[in-house]
Amino acid sequence: MATETQEGFLNICRHEQNRRSIADVTGFLKRRMNFFFFSFSGTNRKFYHWEAPPSKNVFQNIFSRSTLARCHADLFVGGELNICYNAVDRHxxxxxxxxxxxxxxxxVTNTKEKITYKELLEQVSKLADVMVKHGVKKGDRVVIYMPMIPQxxxxxxxxxxxxxxxxxxFGGFASKELSVRIDHAKPKLIVTASFGVEPxxxxxxxSLLEAALARVESKPDKVLVYQRLNLGHVPLTKGRDLDWEEELAKAQYSKCVSVASDHPLYILYTSGTTGLPKGVVRPTGGYAVMLNWTMSAVYGLKPGEVWxxxxxxxxxxxxxxxxxxxLLHGNTTVLYxxxxxxxxxxxxxxxxxxxHEVAAFFTSPTAIRAIRQQDxxxxxxxxxxxxxxxxxxVAGEHCDVDTLEWSKRVFKVPVLDHWWQTESGSAITASCxxxxxxxxxxxxxxxxxVPGYNVMILDENKKPVKAKTLGNIVVKLPLPPGAFSGLWENQETFQKLYFQKFPGYYDTMDAGYMDEDGYLYVLSRADDVINVAGHRISAGAIEECILFHPAVADCAVVGQEDPLKGHVxxxxxxxxxxxxxxxxxxxxxxxxxxxxxIGPVAAFQxxxxxxxxxxxxxxxxxxSALSALISGKPYKITPTIEDASVFxxxxxxIKKN
Incomplete structure (x- = not known):
């Protein structure tokens, strides 16, 4: 146990590191890059390896050319790397x-398997060879429609x-939504499995993929199919479909291709938007840097431990x-x-x-509540x-205190909430x-x-608010390495959605407050704040109160239209x-x-x-769908809903009541 003096010193160090990361972005990024990408020459590959090192002046004048009006500084300019090499071959x-x-x-299939790094390299390199032989090259898109399996x-x-x-x-995604994403990404190849399994x-x-392909204009050249033979066999379409096992049996080792640090690693589509699909683009270099750093700095893991x-x-x-x-950090990862x-x-x-002797574990509050409800x-x-x-x-949603304390009691370890988004790719705030x-x-x-993130709370007039005052959570630009670089073929929405409302800031679209010590309390999405007769009430704060009742396992609070108060x-x-x-x-x-x-002002009845x-x-x-339903208005069910029959x-x- 640290003494009071030691703990005080550590607090100063932690505060100083974050302060420096914000005040001196150039120096912070240099230190982080040097820590991860130790070997620029390529002769010592014990640490990260660049095929071509970033230029020495990569971080000079990063605020020039009105950088604050853009989301990113110019990161790792001139650098080339391959993230697969660093995640697999290097080890x-x-x-x-x-x-x-x-x-x-x-x-769900009564299967357990352990794959070594050597075996992983063999499978990945052969699969890469299959892709190349069928015309996939750097910059082409590949849609993966697969379940939770090693493949x-x-x-x-x-x-x-x-x-x-x-x-x-997401495996099992509905055909209509799948077709929209395929048409938008325009893949050269689609990889799928014969079956997925739900409980x-x-x-x-x-059959879901076939229905989707019947809708699309941008059809892939080939479809690679992994047959889960323990679940059955599906016939393949001649001339289009490729059998996974047959193709890999003919494949050879394939070398890594170096890419620029800002080369897109993936497109990850998120739900909840209208118009063009919202495909988050992740740049390779910054993402590799951030992920490797967070495995040790945020999650406290050493290479070789099970995560x-x-x-x-x-x-x-x-x-x-x-x-x-x-994999970048050299850990063993559980695929469940x-x-x-x-x-x-x-x-x-x-x-x-x-x-599996897991050292550290990451889950959602919803999963914990489900366990608690049944046991x-x-x-x-x-x-x-x-x-x-x-x-x-825990992350993914606001975790109420009652659920957090229950988790500590039954798992008998520290349980730490942290906050991040699809767009950030890793934690924005955390207990590092x-x-x-x-x-x-x-x-x-x-x-x-987290060092590199300058998080602030602003009111609707773009002014900072006092401690413990509910407001809009924003991040002062530029965003650090690992954050998204845009939306795929949708840059207009990218600028308008994230940077227009609060110029000079990234709008997280979440609502919450900070206390005097700098801890962030994320209560809900900004549009989930309920305006009750002019008072802004957090739905998350009301849920927190309700979940303390011993009879309640889970709850959702939404705004219902009210002729007098606007919403209740x-x-x-x-x-x-x-x-x-x-x-x-x-x-x-x-x-x-x-x-x-919370008080009578909440008007909760x-x-x-x-x-x-x-x-x-x-x-x-x-x-939003629940609010419309409760208010007797038309609503749209998002395609990512697990069980639409609940609506x-x-x-x-409602009709009975």
């Missing part, structure tokens, strides 16, 4: 080929190996912290094809943590020994435990700004298993709690109890 060349790179754990990671790395730009689309059903990817991000490869967490981040509950039960996460005392987890497990991280940050920060916070908060609540108390009594207690903790909440596959609540269930309850 093999340094004698770590026999280390396990990927642990594949699939309770999906192979595809991502194979694309990076040859400089192709991958666009990974209670098999998903036929080929598990319980997400999906189709989301940004999967890109950053199932695939690229842990299952759910927090139902595969087979609420003890699944405990089993994976124990069996309130985590009885199923008590049979497992988590001897190597030391830290748990590798830098000595506290593992017991104040409840409800999401960390302090309306709560949809899910009860824990086995609750016998009358719903009317629970609602009354909830209303009183909100009144006591209405709510209903539902069997489950509609959520996207990444755990987010579609608030119909809520509609029926």
């Amino acid at each position: 093999v060349e340094n004698g770590r080929g026999d280390q396990v790179a990927i642990i594949y754990d699939s309770p 999906t990671v192979y595809c991502m790395l194979a694309c990076a190996r040859i400089g192709a730009i991958h666009s990974l689309i 209670k059903r098999k998903v036929e990817y080929i 598990w991000a319980a997400s999906d490869l189709g989301w940004v967490v999967g890109h950053s912290y199932i695939c690229y981040g842990p 094809e299952g759910k927090p509950v139902g595969t087979p039960d609420a003890g699944a996460y405990f089993r994976v943590l124990a069996e 309130p005392e985590a009885a199923l987890g008590k049979q497992y020994s988590l001897k190597r497990f030391r830290t748990m991280f 435990i590798g830098l000595g940050n506290s593992t017991t920060p104040p409840p409800g916070q999401a960390g302090k700004p 908060p309306f709560a949809l609540c899910v009860l824990r298993e086995g609750i016998k108390t009358q719903e009317s009594k629970i609602l009354k207690e909830i209303v009183e709690r909100v009144r006591t903790n 209405k709510g209903m109890f539902v069997r489950q909440l509609p959520k996207t596959r990444s755990g987010k609540i579609p608030r 119909k269930h809520i509609e029926e309850l």
Whole structure:
């Protein structure tokens, strides 16, 4: 344990590092680049390797040419690298080929597999050769429509190996939305699997893809199909489809292709926009730098340790912290094809943590609430020994204090909330435990700004607000390495959506506040702040109050139109298993709690109890659709919703009431 004097010194150091990263961006980026890309000559590849080093004056005058009006400084100009080489080949060349790179754990197919770095290199290099032989070259797009299996990671790395730009689309995505993304990306090749597996059903990817291709104008030259023979066999389309195993049997080792540091690594489409699809573009060099740094600085890992991000490869967490981040850092990454509950039960996460000796773990608050709802005392987890497990991280949505404290109690490790976005690619605020940050920060916070991020809270008049005042969370430009560089073929939306409202800042479109010590409290999306008779009330703050009630497992608060106040908060609540108390009594207690903790100004009086909440596959609540539904207006169901039937269930309850 650090003494009070030592802790005080560490706090000064942490504050100073972040202060310097903001005050001296040039120096900060130089230090970070030199730390990661130690070998510019290419003769010593123990550390990161550049095929061509960035120019020495890369960081000079980065604020010239009105840089503050742009989102980025000019980063790593002239540098060339290959991220696949740094994530795979480099470890093999340094004698770590026999280390396990990927642990594949699939309770839905009863499959477990360990893939070493040497085996990973063989699979990736051969797959890259298959792509090249069928005409894929640097800059071409490859759409990956795959489930949570090792072959999906192979595809991502194979694309990076040859400089192709991958666009990974969530497996099982609906045909209409899939077709829109295919048409926008215009892929040379599509890679898919025969089937995916959900807890209670098999998903036929080929039929979904065929329906999507029937809609598109930009058809791919070829479709590479991985047959999951344990789930069945699907016929291939002659002249278009390629069989994965047959192609790899003929393939040879393929060398890496160097790309410029700003070369797009991938396009990741996000939902919730109108018009052109919103495809986030990730530049290679800055992303590699940031990810490698965060594995140690934010998550406190050493190379060789086991890391598990319980997400999906189709989301940004999967890109950053199932695939690229842990492999760049030389860790073992767990690839889990299952759910927090139902595969087979609420003890699944405990089993994976124990069996694979996971050191650090990343999940969402939604997953934790699902476990708690089915197993309130985590009885199923008590049979497992988590001897190597030391830290748990949550992100993806606001984590209420009650859920956080429950997690600490049952997992018996520090549980740290942190905040980031698809656009950032990694944490914007966090407790950087590798830098000595506290593992017991104040409840409800999401960390302090990660070095390189100058986070501020502004009001609607673009003015900074006082501590603990709700406002718009923004980041002063330029953005650090790793952040997105644009939207694919949609730069007009890029500028308008993110930089127009607050000139000189990146608009996160989230709402929250900072305390006097610099901790950020993210409460909700900015458009989820409910205007009640002129008072701005955070939906997240009301949810926090409600979730403290012992009978409530989950909840969502949205604005319901009101003729007098404009809008009033309306709560949809899910009860824990086995609750016998009358719903009317629970609602009354909830209303009183909100009144006591937030005040009468919230005007919270209405709510209903539902069997489950509609959520996207990444755990987010579609608030705008719910608000429209509660207000009796037409609504649109986003294609990423896990179970669209929940909306119909809520509609029926509204009619009954």
